[in-house]
Amino acid sequence: MKKLQLHDLHKKFEAQFMDVRGWTIPAVYTSVENELKAAKNHVALLDRSYLGKIIAKGSDALDLLNRISTNDMNELILGTTCDTVFCTPKGRIIDYAKVLRYDENLLLISSYIDNNHLIEWINRFIILEDTELNDGSSSFLWLTLIGPEARNFIQKLSGQEIVPQDETIWIKHGGIEFPALLNLNFMVPAYNFCLPVTEGKEIFNWLAQQIKQFDGVLMGDNAFQIMRVESGMPDWGTELTEEFNPHEARLLKAVSFTKGCYTGQEVIARLDTYDKVQKYLMVVQLSEHIFAEPPFDIFYDTEKIGKLTSYAFDPVSKKSIGLGYVKKNLTVADFNINLDVVVNGKNVSANLKIPYNMKTM
Numbered sequence: 001m002k003k004l005q006l007h008d009l010h011k012k013f014e015a016q017f018m019d020v021r022g023w024t025i026p027a028v029y030t031s032v033e034n035e036l037k038a039a040k041n042h043v044a045l046l047d048r049s050y051l052g053k054i055i056a057k058g059s060d061a062l063d064l065l066n067r068i069s070t071n072d073m074n075e076l077i078l079g080t081t082c083d084t085v086f087c088t089p090k091g092r093i094i095d096y097a098k099v100l101r102y103d104e105n106l107l108l109i110s111s112y113i114d115n116n117h118l119i120e121w122i123n124r125f126i127i128l129e130d131t132e133l134n135d136g137s138s139s140f141l142w143l144t145l146i147g148p149e150a151r152n153f154i155q156k157l158s159g160q161e162i163v164p165q166d167e168t169i170w171i172k173h174g175g176i177e178f179p180a181l182l183n184l185n186f187m188v189p190a191y192n193f194c195l196p197v198t199e200g201k202e203i204f205n206w207l208a209q210q211i212k213q214f215d216g217v218l219m220g221d222n223a224f225q226i227m228r229v230e231s232g233m234p235d236w237g238t239e240l241t242e243e244f245n246p247h248e249a250r251l252l253k254a255v256s257f258t259k260g261c262y263t264g265q266e267v268i269a270r271l272d273t274y275d276k277v278q279k280y281l282m283v284v285q286l287s288e289h290i291f292a293e294p295p296f297d298i299f300y301d302t303e304k305i306g307k308l309t310s311y312a313f314d315p316v317s318k319k320s321i322g323l324g325y326v327k328k329n330l331t332v333a334d335f336n337i338n339l340d341v342v343v344n345g346k347n348v349s350a351n352l353k354i355p356y357n358m359k360t361m
Contacts, residue, residue, distance in 0.1 A: 032223045038215065040227075051113060054108040091264040143200075280328060294324075295308060311323075
């Protein structure tokens with residue numbers, strides 16, 4: 001199992017660890033309940049450095065990425081990020097990534113823990129372009145700050161007045177300057193920090209101390225997965241696969257319909273123009289705690305209308321929450337109709353809600 005660059009620091013903070021997809025990562029520090037309460041009412045800090053990272057170098061790197069993914073990156077300036085989706089020619093999802101511009105290079109942060117699939121995909125398009133891809137996973141930390149007090153916390157550290165629309169806020173600590181990058185994937189305000197490992201160790205330790213002033217805590221993956229599902233945030237391997245397209249996954253904030261051609265553009269544009277999307281990602285509220293792993297079929301009466309792809313039980317609210325792809329006609333509003341999720345032959349009643357981050361668009 002691979003260990004995070006901050007593994008020893010997490011041990012110092014008394015993390016309990018779990019093995020996930022080849023990585024040993026913090027599962028919990030204090031308790032899932034305590035960490036959820038902090039994330040929903042105050043602020044919590046999470047180390048997500050297990051996500052794959054790719055360094056893209058060369059004079060043609062930005063143009064190449066712009067030609068083979070969904071978003072318009074022509075205006076991407078130093079210290080800023082944008083979300084983009086890499087798709088097959090049929091518009092199916094290869095990866096949903098964040099692209100950060102730093103120095104003369106670009107850093108891609110994958111939604112998956114392994115970047116090999118994305119490196120191999122991008123390399124297919126490099127012919128004569130001046131572009132080189134390198135594994136950056138061991139060179140950078142990727143931290144996430146999440147909670148209602150996140151903006152106030154960033155404002156205190158930066159000494160700047162911040163409005164919700166500010167996408168990049170620079171923070172100085174000692175001789176280190178780094179950006180806080182707005183993250184709109186969650187039901188509460190959130191920011192990402194991308195830091196070189198050497199500097200990042202000092203910064204993580206500093207942030208872990210500073211959040212205490214806001215009743216903040218460190219958060220492990222158990223609490224994070226609950227926040228992810230409740231927020232309607234798709235994950236690689238469950239909601240982000242070649243089975244689905246950006247329309248269905250509600251990733252249109254990462255899609256430009258004006259920049260011109262890119263891989264998968266024709267299909268994605270046609271789905272939009274002719275209103276041909278068949279299903280959408282929804283939050284599924286179940287009536288009881290289930291003790292099995294998705295996927296599970298979702299039914300309305302006797303009609304199969306979708307598939308549950310992720311599931312989490314919130315020990316604070318005592319709610320069972322899932323994510324699933326559901327037929328379009330049931331996804332235009334929060335429907336309080338009786339559905340059934342079939343779990344190992346048992347019908348569990350459920351209803352649907354639009355993911356939180358779609359309600360704020």
